[in-house]
Amino acid sequence: MDKIFTKNIEHESAVKHVTGKAIYTDDISEPKNLLHAVIGYSNCSKGVIKKIDYKDVLSSEGVVDIITEKDIEGINDVGPIFKGDKIFTSKNIEYYGQPIFAVIAKTNNLAKKAALKVKIDLKISKPIVSIEEALKKKSFVLKPKHLTRGNIKYGFKKSNNILKGKLYSGGQDHFYLEGQIAMTIPQEDNNFLVYSSTQHPSETQQIIGKVLKQNYNSIHVIVRRIGGGFGGKETQSFLFAAITSIAAKKLSKPVKLRVDRDDDMIMTGKRHDFLFDYEVGFNNSGEILALKIMMASRCGISPDLSGAINDRAIYHIDNAYFLPNIEINSYRCKTNTVSNTAFRGFGGPQGMFCIENIIENIAQKLNREASEIRKINFYKDKIKNTTHYGMRITDNVIEDIFNKLIKKSNYKKRRAEINNFNKKNKVLKKGIAITPVKFGISFTTTHLNQGGALVHIYTDGSIHLNHGGIEMGQGLMTKLALVASNEFGLYYENIKISSTDTEKVPNTSASAASATTDINGAAIVNAINNIKSGLNEFIYDYFKTNSKIKYENNFVYFDKRKISFKELINTAYLNRIPLSSSGFYKTDKINVNTKTLQGRPFLYFTYGAAVTEVIIDKLTGENKILQVDIIHDVGNSINKRIDKGQIEGGYIQGLGWLTTEEVSWKSNGVLATHSPSTYKIPTAGETPFKFNVEIYDHGFNKEKVINRSKAVGEPPFMLAISSFIALKDAVYNANKGKNSENLIAPATAENILKSLH
Amino acid sequence: MSRAHVDFLLNEEKISIKDLDTNITVLNYLRNNHELTGTKEGCASGDCGACTAVVGELKENKISYKSINTCITFLYSLHGKQLITVEHIQKNKLHPVQQSMIDSDGSQCGFCTPGIIMSMYNMYKNKIKPTEENIDKFLSGNLCRCTGYLPIKNAIKNMYSYKSNKFSKSKVIRLLKSIKKTDIVIKKNDSKFFIHYNLNSLIKDYQKISNGHLLVGGTDLALEVTKKRKDLKNIFYLGSNKDLNYVKNKNNNLHIGSATPINDILPILENIYPTFAKMFERYGSEQIRNTASLGGNIGSASPIGDSLPVLIALNSKIVIQGKVKKTLLLDNYFLSYRKTKLKHNEIIKEIIIPIYKKNILKCYKISKRIDDDISSVFMAINARIEKNIIKEIKIVCGGLAETPKIAKKAQKFLLNKIFNEENINEAKKIIKKEFDPIDDMRASKNYRTKISQNLLERFLYENNKIKSTLY
CATH class of the missing domain: 3.90.1170.50 (Aldehyde oxidase/xanthine dehydrogenase, a/b hammerhead)
Incomplete structure (x- = not known):
């Protein structure tokens, strides 16, 4: 399980993508x-x-x-x-x-x-359309949930400062290119x-x-x-x-x-928009002592996945911060709109959006450098290391990533340059922010954390690989073929990637929650080990040896002998050795009380941080992303090329959520933005050329996940929160130090202009 | 006598068509009639670029290439052209744009990829320098939801470093030359598709028909088919009409044939009105600019058509051709929301733009997204300032009323005033009362009003060399 994959190959379908030969459902011969x-x-x-x-x-x-x-x-x-x-x-x-x-x-x-x-x-x-209306009428798709930890009253009592406010994050259409x-x-x-x-x-x-x-x-x-899923x-x-x-x-x-x-x-449903009402107590150094949050989301007409999505928002309200005394009241609002659904991050982005804004507001209130306030509140190693849902964090690397990124991005120097720029410029104002990401990996619905595989070896030694995961662009098939290639010691080209098929692998979970490689990869390893143990028995018996057996470079090594994998397989076949096996995996260690939400919902966490620098135009609210710097933890990567793609793409998708993508409902419940002419996802122009992405070089998964890698699908999405906070900083700078609490997401030019005093 | 079939090259194969529905789009034709499924449908409205292909046209013995959205291109408009699809560009080995895309990890789900490959191919064939500005410009019509574009940008930066196989174009040129460019009428059931090569024959046929639809880029018209699912009975394609496709600089006026693609206007416009030309970089996308025309923009008379406020600010005229020819100041052309003085048997023939040598022209576009988005507010200002006195000024706004509209009171106030903060502040108060814009998904009424005021301020700042624009 802990072997290193060194071959950074391209996406398995890359050639088919660029030649138009990749077949999507509408391309199947009719x-x-x-x-x-x-x-x-x-x-x-x-x-x-x-x-x-x-x-x-x-x-x-x-x-x-x-x-x-x-x-x-x-x-x-x-x-x-x-x-x-x-x-x-x-x-x-x-x-x-x-x-x-x-x-x-x-x-x-x-x-x-x-x-x-x-x-x-x-x-x-x-109809009931808005979250506010639904709250007022107590219109819910599921019962509200509450979570408390510590003593909130005591926390507020100890606080020298108290801030109250409202926050809003907008919805988001998936806009997968293939409808x-x-x-x-x-x-x-x-x-x-x-x-x-x-x-x-x-x-x-x-x-x-x-x-x-x-x-x-x-x-x-x-x-x-x-052709893209993203939860949609x-x-x-x-x-x-x-x-x-x-x-x-x-x-x-x-x-x-x-x-x-x-x-x-x-x-079809979209990302849940969220309304937050918060009260936060903190001491003069910015340490949060008490936090009371009302969070309400627009779920639309039915529960769909809204329960788990809102749970995950609760689970991520802490992001990377220790919140000693907290009270969360979560409302799942029923509205006369299409039922909102899963979308990359699954409530996590909304929860993190909330706390990052709160921290920024604390920094503004105290007139302190926000990155310092963030650091003060980070989870620590030996103390302050238990989340509000009672899970001990044992793999925390956020401080290291954060410090490295501050250094690498020249954050401090750029902050000074920005201050200088803002002094000199009347209309254009810059802002910068660094925000962390800590994201929990596993389905919070425990039983979904299982996967299956079916591996065949044909008599010529070629492999046919089946599992329960779906290739939606994330490079799953490439990674899993690498896993199989590694386990068999075969060149990658010998592994045939196949369609996902309910007749091959039954009762699978959705390709979601970022865990598809973890779960299916482990199931594949299990299947391969089953086959290999049969093959090994055969080798001992047939070749009369008890030496260690090694599968490498298309060969099998034992004693001082070496035979080709193909030869071994053919011999095994003639001796009636099984060359096919199913495999199974379930994630251990996780369990959670669905009522109190306490327990260990996640196997592990992934971490990352991003610095974003922006500029705004005070006259129009127009804005531009100038530079993005990222360090992100993917554990020991199975394929860095693919992981990097997830990080970059996740960031820009998150940027869209927080800037140009505005889901607009008319008061009669009719969707006004139902085409790309009115709903604007980022184009190439939104991506800055200064976009530096680094994979965390100390990445290692403490849990026994395949190759000690970490999930990468969703977490980078939340790196984009730094773009919103940077815009908030720019507005703060334009407002000459008066707060920028009023900025709501998406930070369209209009919403930015509105938040300028 | 008109011909009754359309000939074009599908990649390198000559195809003759006459029995297909006159409303069929190139995309549907490729996918349904040829199983060329590399070209994808992402939106069927020309907004996402998944359907991008490249069209080659013979110009002075050379093939000139441009990218198009096949989802809003009517098949019959391809007469005399070569259509190049993603399946075709790989010969013996992958084309440089393809190999570069692979090496830069430019595809993830891969659904937008063929369209992006064709946009890259368009850049490659036109030898566009891969500067940051050009990359953004040429990708503006292609949405990708997976990659975040960075690897695609890198692929474009690197694509010229790959060697391409040289192939002779003589066969294609020969085939293109063999297609006669004479007037065409396709008849299918009770529908017709007309292609004319000169104005007289167009007018003659157009006069005979009461419900004709004029087609150039199809950005509006094709959506009647792909979204509203209408059957358009009589389509008149103007894109090949030599009497409507030209740009001439004559007696201090720019004369532009109404069907001339925006991208054909830009080389000349850049020298005369650089700010106007720059504005067009944010007008639709590369694919749209390759086919859309000023005549189409004026004909559809949208209150948010970006070129209209600029043209009005420049006191442009339009030449209307019906039974008789008449010339009209563009500002007098609009009646109400999408209603104009153009009668059903008339066409816009030409746009005449006066060339002001001493004036400043400002084109301010505000939209939710920078590229390929429709303005929430547009403001064009044409002014002459001498010794800091505003000697001449025209302020025209889009997105503030049901038609593009002159801010008459504000401009009247500013005329002959000192160009300073005090007067601009006064003009801001005036313009606020001058319009009563609507609330919609693009912008609220308040925002539109505030922008109209603040853009006057931007005008002042720009004049005073204070940095005040990002785009």
């Missing part, structure tokens, strides 16, 4: 008689359907059929853990974009044309083959089974790769795969549903 589905959805956010007239839809060119709630044999619900995500509604409209029917036609265009012809008679009523898509192909015996762009094939299978009222073993889901295809993909399957079963024809970009943005 089966004969393929039909296309398009969903008809509500255009108001709350109301009752009085009458629907499908006449014009059905008579529209190319239409074969429509499907509605009546066509569902099983349950009309695609909710993952909790119910509440209806496939079709026939009566009550609960959010804008709620599916009512699907048209099945000969082409996608004809289906969409027909869907637009529906006539719906509605009685519209007043939602699914295709279902009927097989014999009423079985169905489903291609879906999903992060979670097993649950896709289970949900289709429940929707069609069939055993799970009759549903076969295959995913080779998806963890549960949001189920609706589409369910609909193609209902239609395919009803019509006994293959059915594809490729969702138009605008419809995708309207019909």
Whole structure:
């Protein structure tokens, strides 16, 4: 498990990506008689359907059929853990974009044309749209949760200073470049083959089974790769795969549903926006002694994953800081908007956003250098090392990373230069910030922390690798092929990466929570060890040896002999030795009390820090990222090229969340930003050319994770909080030292201008 | 006699088409008719670039290349051109842009990658220097959600260091030359697609039809098909019409054919109005600038069309051609929200921009994102300042009313005043009352108003050499 992977190869599909040969769901050769589905959805956010007239839809060119709630044999619900995500509604409209029917036609265009012809008679009523309204009306999707530690009253009493305020972080659309898509192909015996762009094939299978009222073993889901997920295809993909399957079963024809970009943005959930109300007590050196937080998020119409997301926000309110006395009240608000869902960081970014703003506000209040206040509050090694949920931190490297980054980025010198610049410039003002990241790795829902694999060796010595993870660009397949190559001592080229397939590896968890490599990698090692122990037995027996056996460079070494792996396999086959095995892994050590949230939800933490320097225009609020410096801990990396990509990409995606990406709801609950013309994710211009990313050179996972590496998918997203805090600093500097508490996220030019005094 | 088929090169194969739907986009054609699925649909509105391909056109015996969004390009508009797709650029070995992309780790999920490869290919073929500014400019129409762009930028920086295989273009040139450029009418059921090569024949056909749609870049029109799913019955493609594609500098006026792509205007505009040309760097994306036209911007009459306030500020005129030809001051052209004096049987033929040699021209664009975004507020100021007295001034705003609008009261106040803080502050008070903008997802009413005031202040600061712009 602790071997070093030295070969920093490129993404396994890189050549296919650049030549256009990588196959995504919509690129699969279409089966004969393929039909296309398009969903008809509500255009108001709350109301009752009085009458629907499908006449014009059905008579529209190319239409074969429509499907509605009546066509569902099983349950009309695609909710993952909790119910509440209806496939079709026939009566009550609960959010804008709620599916009512699907048209099945000969082409996608004809289906969409027909869907637009529906006539719906509605009685519209007043929706709950904002978090504030939901709080006022006590409208929740799940019960509020509370967490306390220490003695909050005592903490405030000891504090020389108390600050109160409100904070807001906005939503975020995933904007995976490949939109939602699914295709279902009927097989014999009423079985169905489903291609879906999903992060979670097993649950896709289970949900289709429940929707069609069939055993799970009759549903076969295959995913080779998806064009970006970011959490947006963890549960949001189920609706589409369910609909193609209902239609395919009803019509006994293959059915594809490729969702138009605008419809995708309207019909699928986003990152939860959060409202925070805080009161913090601290001493004159800036040490936090008491913190009381009300956090409320817009969950939309159903629970979906909102419980776990809000839990994770609670778990990350500390970020890297010791909070001795704390009281958290978390509200999961139900609104008449599409159900919000998983998105990279899964509540973690929101929790960290809150504490980083609070710390910045403390620094401003005390007129102190914010990086010092951060350091004062860091978790320590021997004392102050237990989180507010009772987990002892044993792998803390934040102080080392932080100090190295301050040095490497010339933070202090640049701070002085910025002060100088700001004195000289009337309109343009600069700001800088360094913020840390500590992010917990593991699904907080303990049972999800399991993975499976299936490894075959064919008689020519080539390997076929199967596991439960989904390739969504994060380089999972590359890393796992490296793991297999390392375990077998084979060149990487001998490992065949395959589609993720529910018939190969069953009952998998979603590719989520950053832990996909950890979990599936360990399962692969388990499978390979099973095969190898059989092979080793065979070698002892057949070659009459008891020496150590080494698998290296396509050869197997024992005694003073060396035979090629291929030869060994062929000999083993002829001697009837099994050359295939499944593998399994579950994460040990973790457990948590779901009511009190106390326990050990995470196997380990990853750490990182970022410095961002920005400039703003006082007249317009326009702003620019000037420089980013990052040191991030990935443990002992399996592939640095891929890890670096995750760090850079995570930062820019986080930057979008905090700057230009504004999810805008009208007061009637209609989404105003449903296309890239109005919803602006970063372009190349947002990425500064001065963007220095370094992988922490002391990275080592204390836990026995594969290669002692660490998860890297989500954590770097939160490095981008430094961009927001830097903008906040620039506003503070522009305000000549008056606070910049009013800046909300996203820090659009407009929100920046608003926060200027 | 018009021809009834369209010929173009799909990569190096000559293709003749006539029986396909007149509304079919290049993207759908590639994916559905040829299974060339390397070109992806990301948005079907020309905003994400996943569908980017490169078009080659014969210009003086050489092929000139430009990138386009295939999702909003009508297939029939390809007549006489070469369409190059991502599948084609690899010959024997990977193209330098591809190899550089791999070596820089420029792809993660890979879905945007083919489009980005084609934008890089466009840079490569046009030998664009990989400066930071150029890289951002040429990537502005390609969204990537995974990489954060840094490795892509590095790939572009390095791409010229790879050796490319040299291939003869003579076959392509020969094939392109073999395609006749005469007027075309495609008829499919009750729909028609027209291509004209001169103004007279265009006007003749256009007069006959009451519901014709004029097409150049398609940034608005194609969305009627891809988003609203309409059937456009009669499309008139103007992009190949030589009488509408030109830029001439004549008697202190710039004459621009209405269908001339923005990128064809820029080389001349840069010398005359550098700030105007600079503004165009933030106008749509490279793909859009390669096809979109001033005529389209004026024809669609959006209150947030970026070129309009500038053109009005410069007292530009437009030439309208119907049964008769007439010339109109652009400011007199707008009636109300997207309503203009252009009648259904008329087209905009030409834009005439006066050249002011002694004036300052400012083009201030405020948008949520810097590249490829629609303005929340746009302000153009055309002024002549002598001895710090404002001798001449025109202030035109976009995004503050239902049409681009002159800030008449503010500019009247400033005329013949000393250009100083006191007067600008007074003008700020005036402009605040002059407009009553709307609240929407791009910006609030308050913000728009505040910006209109503060941009006047920026104008003063810039004149006083105080650094006050980031972009």
